[in-house]
Amino acid sequence: MGDLVAFPLTYPDEDFRSIVFHSHLRSPLFFSKTRYKLLGEFGMKKTVLFPLNLSRIENEFELTPAFAQRIIEHHTFYPFLRPFTSSENQSKFWEVMYSSNYDIKSRSLLLRVTRLLIHSTPKYCPHCINNDFDKYGIVYLHRIHQCSFLHHCLEHNSQLIDVCPVCEIPLTNEDCSQMLIEPTCPNGHGIHVNEKYSPQVLNENKQLINDIDNLMKQKDANLDTTFIKIICSAGAKGYIRFQGGRLYKKKLLLDFSNFYGIEYLKLIGLDVNQLISSRQMVKLFEKNYLKDNFILYLLIMRFFGGEVGEWFSKDEEYSIPIPFGNGPWLCVNKICPQYNRRVIFKLLRKAQRWVTGQFTCPYCGIIYTRRGLPHIEDERTYNIDTMGHLFIEQAINYYENGMTIDEIATKVASNRVTIRKYLLPHRGLKRVRDYPGGIEPANVIEMGYRQAAAANWNYRDDFLEVKEMLGPNASRHNFRKCIPSQYEWLLKNDREWIEEHLPSRKAIPQPINTKKLDDELFHIMEVAIETVKKNPPAGQISNITFFKGLPRKLKARYYEFQNDLPRTTKLLEANVESIDQYAIRILPYALDKIRNSDSKYRNLSIKRLQRISTAYKKCSLQVLEWAIKEANKYF
Known part of the structure; x- marks a missing residue:
């Protein structure tokens, strides 16, 4: 660990960026070097939002794994993200923060989702600044204040600030190498409590503090379990359609808005009218978009369950009842x-x-x-x-015995209009108005209007005419597009007939034989890898490099079934270049570029080598030292 003799002291709910800065305060090194000593690598280009290589620190100071657990749980944004992250990505994120051997793509993903959650610049609460200085003798950055949906401190109701209230100078710089250590801005102006904000803690804020605390305690939660619980809760509350399990999103959002109040939702950055807009509605309550609106789904959990902790602990189930029951x-x-x-x-x-x-x-x-x-x-x-055969028989019998229409109506517990309707065919009379499509009144009396229409309606003729016009290759979609009203009517009222004349539904795709696909792709990728090795590209060799020149379908198939193609995946992983391997491979090209450049590059240094290629900014210190040593042989 070099000059790092101890891990810096941490404070309650301290942001990891603040921990890095406090470590720098106790170090004689430049900030970038301090970061390197703490993380074991240069890591992210700008600010450090989460730790790296915690296992290295554990081994150096002979700490237990509880140390890494405490740092990640209490000083990073991972506990906020965990319920909205798949189990697979949870493992990858943990590897990023704990192990020295991790996938660079996982680190980029963790960085991206973390940035979605927090403000673009670090925020402070004036009350907390003064309280922390009085209690600990130093000011530090609170993790909870960095959530992008918060604009006021939940404990003091003070507006969060990122610039000095007097001179408006930023309180931190871009890489967080300069942060507050006392209640004064970099220009020396004191940061005092703003009296225009009421110190009274709102009940909503208390509840939100409790919700966030409970959410971070859900160590077993993941994206799948959270999504299933949201859907089950929505179904139990009656927000799921009986057709296909789709949600009544608009109704849910309106009830959600009434529950919290529009003004409160606006305070935390939620505009219900914007959420209800068609563009936003598409993504709402979709599994892969839960992480994009952290506060919305946090409040929905409380809306469904009363408290977030209770909502997670309670298993709700829902089912759609059989329409009209099971009889009789x-x-x-x-x-x-x-x-x-x-x-x-x-x-x-x-x-x-x-x-x-x-x-x-x-x-x-x-x-x-x-x-x-x-x-x-x-x-x-x-x-x-x-009314059925019994009603018709009795009405005709009473009529033939000489009863009047009114008397018959009384006998059969009906009315004059109904009796006249059912007696018309028997009396040899016709309706004043014909049924549309030439439907026989006698058929309506016997079967009901819909059944009689389905047997006689000219929609059948329209359908057959369109079928002949479209030809044998027509799809159901073609019929719906040409005769929408007739098509819908026949589906609803004459389903059996139209199904006989419609083309069969698209067959369900047969399952892919992934073993066979794995074998085929393995041999194809072997050839592709050999080709790349014979003519290595200027850039770093990745999976995409091997797929260049191959049909797009192969690439799509691989990424669709990647988890079921172990041989191909293992082959690709074994042949992609790490950043260190890439830096070693391109050294001759870098040296040629230096030799052919102006005289200002004749004296080689680390910075000049890094200007030639960014690979030497990202590679390990050992490779960088090796590259300088090799380069000095030629200069």
Whole structure:
């Protein structure tokens, strides 16, 4: 560890950038060198948002693994991100912070998601600055204040600041090599409590502190479990459609807005009207976008569960009830001997924008329809399609015995209009207005209007005409586009007939034989790797280098099934260049460039070598020293 004789003292909820800065205060080295001694590598170009090589520090000072756990849990933003990160990425992020052997892409990803969570510049609370100085004799950067959704301190309700209130000079610089150590700005102006902000801690702030604390304690949470719990909670609260599991996003957001209040949501940077906009709605509640709006989903957890900790500990389940239940169902015909009894055992359900159920009594023949999901089901609300054979027989019998229309209506518990309708064919009369499409009134009386229309409606002719025009290769989408209203009507009311004439649905793709694919790709990539090695590129060799010149389909297949292609993946990983290998390979080219350059490059130094290629900025210190030693043989 060189000049690092001890890990710097840490303070409650201290941002890791502040720990690095305090380490620099105790070191005689330049800030970049201090960072290197602390991290074991130069790491990120600008500010250090999280530690690297913690295992190295453990070994140097003979510390237990609890040390790394404490630093990561209490001084980085990883606990905030953990519930919105997949298990695989959690392991990779831990490797980045703990091990010296990690994937550079994982470090870049951790850096990117961390930056999404925090302010672009470090923020301080004036109250906390003075309190910390009084209590610890030094000012430090609080981790909680850096969350981008916070503009006021949750404990003191003071506005967070990143510049001096007097001269507006930044309180920190870009790489955080200069930070506050006392309640004064770099120009010497005192930073005092701003009295115009009330010191009263709002109840909402207390609750949010508790929510964030509970969220960071969820060590077993990951993206999959969090997403499943959100969906289950939404379903249990009635925010999921009965068709396909889609969410009523707008309704959920409006209820969410009413629960918290628009003013409070605006204080933490949430504009409900913007969230409801079509562009934003697409990404809402989608698994891979949860991390993009940390505060929204944190508050939704409380909205669903009362408290975030309770929400995580409670397992909620939801299911969509079977529309209209499992039966039996009531007969609603008052003249049926089974009236108001549950004697109907068969039900025809149809689902479009809502679910409908068609009920037929086996005793009297009445057919009636009820509407179900998403509407509230009610047995007392229904539409009669036809009164059935018993009703018609009795009405005709009473009519032939000389009863009047009104008398018949009384006998069969109906009304004058209905009796006239059912007696028209028997009396040899016609309706004043014909049914559209030439549907026979007798068929309507016998089967109900929808069934009679499905048997006679000219939509069938329209469909057959379009089918002939489109030809045998037409898809269902083509039919829907050409005759949308007829297509929808036939699907809803004449499903059996139209399914006989529609092209078959697209077959479900057969599963890929990944073992066979792995073998094929392995041999293809062997040839590609040999080609690259014979003609190495100017840039660092990565997976993309090997796929250049190959069909795009192969690259897409590899990245789609990467986890199921062990041989190919192992082959590629074994042949990609690390930054150290790249720096060693390009040294001859770098030296040629130096020799062919102006005289100002004749005297070689580390900085001049690094100007030739950024590889010498990113490589390890050992490789850099080797490169200088080799280069000095020629200068």
